[in-house]
Amino acid sequence: MSTRPFSADYWSAVEVIGPDQARAMQESRLAEQLAYLAANSEFYRAKFAEHSVNIDRVTTLDHLADLPFTEKQELRDSLAEHPPLGSHVAAPMSEIVQIQASSGTTGSPSYVGLTESDITIWSELGARALYANGFRPGDRMLHGFGMSKGFVGGLPVVQIARHMGIVDIPIGAEAGAERLLRVQADQRPEALIGTPNFLAYLAEQAPDIVGVPAAELGVRSISVGGEPGGGLPAIRDKLQSLWGGTSREMLGGTDLGCIYWGECEAGEGMHFHSPDLIIAEIIDPADGQVLAPAAGVEGEVVYTALGRRASPLLRFRTRDHVVVTATDCACGRTGYKVRCVGRTDDMLIVRGINVFPSAVKQLVEEMAPLTTGHIRIRPDFEGHSTQRPLPVVAEVADAVDPARHPEVKAAIEDRIRSALNIKADVELIGEGTLKRPDHVKVAPVERDAGAAAQ
Incomplete structure (x- = not known):
């Protein structure tokens, strides 16, 4: 895989291929990935047997809809029952060189293994998205995501930057506003990455901490993710006004990669850049039916990894809800565009x-x-x-x-x-103040602070 941009406009030639070429590529690589899962993943061998899946009959993308989903709870159970990486691990431990962790929102993190080739895939996925966001080889980047606890916003972002020829300054959000702003003032990196709300907060502290507005600190390009809303006009305008640079949104996650959607200069949603490395489906969360991408279509994103070795997933339900904003773009990229609008659960x-x-x-x-x-x-x-x-x-x-x-x-x-x-x-x-659940589930989140259930 190239470590240089394909052109001045796109990181990879894959980003501008036509739908027929993309489909043929995905069908070929899907067949390879299914064969790999059947041969190497105890988890998927059992799943195929349970659902009477004959992988030889999966010859087109249309057949993918007949395969079972992979749910997050299944992965949690797999990790708990078969440590350290679950029965879904599909590469020998001797090939695994890195393990990433989720934020552990169920009390214990989910763990994802990576081989050297998996790291290359993650880095290539991220490079396409960050290039669309405006990051360029030769830039220096201030790292405003958390660098601790094995989160994918840490080391994998460093690896993406290196893959792109970008110099990462890995300070991390844990360092706090004063440290980050001092480094920005001293080093003047052109690129800035982090969550939109934290970067806005950071900019608001600049006059008090370094004595000048954030807009005078040299930021040209901002990439925001980790929470929905970074592409909304109000948030984008606020960030751009505060920092004096362009702000664009990206999206990813621990289970499939680090970053794999990225917004271009059109500012109308995040492109799907990588049909060669991931299959992305949009489904109706109510019945699981696949929805064809078209402007205005809204649903849950489901992913299938292609070419992955250590922790590959098939039809993984993210519970991320997106709305398709367009299926073409003035930038020339052919991947459809989305905005993430929320989740099906109560995540905060x-x-x-x-x-x-x-x-x-x-x-x-x-x-x-x-x-x-x-x-x-x-x-x-x-x-x-x-x-x-x-x-x-x-x-x-x-x-x-x-x-x-x-x-x-x-x-x-x-x-x-x-x-x-x-x-x-x-x-x-x-004790006894809060309403106990009966036949009706008691919501753990109460929006009306004055309405404590008695």
Whole structure:
């Protein structure tokens, strides 16, 4: 794979091939990937047997819809039952050179193994997206995603930058606004990457920390991801006004790659750049039926890896909801464009970290007998993303001396911070205060802070 742009306009020639050529390429590589799974993945051999899948009959992309989905819970179970990388690992451990971790929103992270060739694929996927975002070989990039805990926003982004010939300055969001802004002021990197809300916050601190507006710090191109909304006009305009550079959106994830959708200069949605390396389907989440990409179509994205060795996935349900914004573009790229509009679950995003309410609940439950395990998350923000601590209400057990309540509050907050890498603001309430679930599921997220269920 090339480590140079194919042209001044695109990183890879694949980005501008026609639909017939893309389809033929995908069908050939799908057959190869299915054969590889059948030969090397215990998980998929069992799945094929359970669903009576004959891979020899999968000869076109239309047949892909007949294959079963891979659900996130299946991967969690696989990892728990067959450590360290689950029964879905399909390469010998001797070939695995890197392991990435998810944010652990169920209490324990998901782990994804990578061979050298897998790292190359991840880097190529990301290069196509970041090139569309405006990043160029020779740039220097300030790294505003988290660099800790094995998240894909850390080392894999460094590897993408190297693949592109970009110099990454891996400071990381954990370093805080003062450190990041001092480095930006000293080094003047042209490129900046991170979550949109954090980068906006960073820019707002610039006058107080370095004495000048962020727009005077030399940023030319901004790439934002890790939370939905980076492509919305209001957020884009705010970032561009604050930093004085162009801001474009990208999208990816731990299970399939790091970054594999990227917005071009048209600013009308993120292109699908890599039909040679991933098959992306859009399905109706209600019935699982495949929807043909067309402007205005909305659904859940399902991915199948192509050419992957260590942790390849087939028809993986992301629960990410997208809307197709266009199927052509003035930039010449032929991949359709989308915006991510949310998820099918209750996921919240705290300073760029994905957080499921069930993960918070599990952590509090594990603190029994100090707590009852019953919680509510009561967001004090619109939407599902915040830069502030997450408001959590937790029941303290009656047997706990009130004098110990501050200690319990601090212990819960420390536990959430350690396990999930986020800050929480915990309010303790008495045992039995919160409504218990009966035949109706009790939502763990209460948007009306004044409506505590009694």
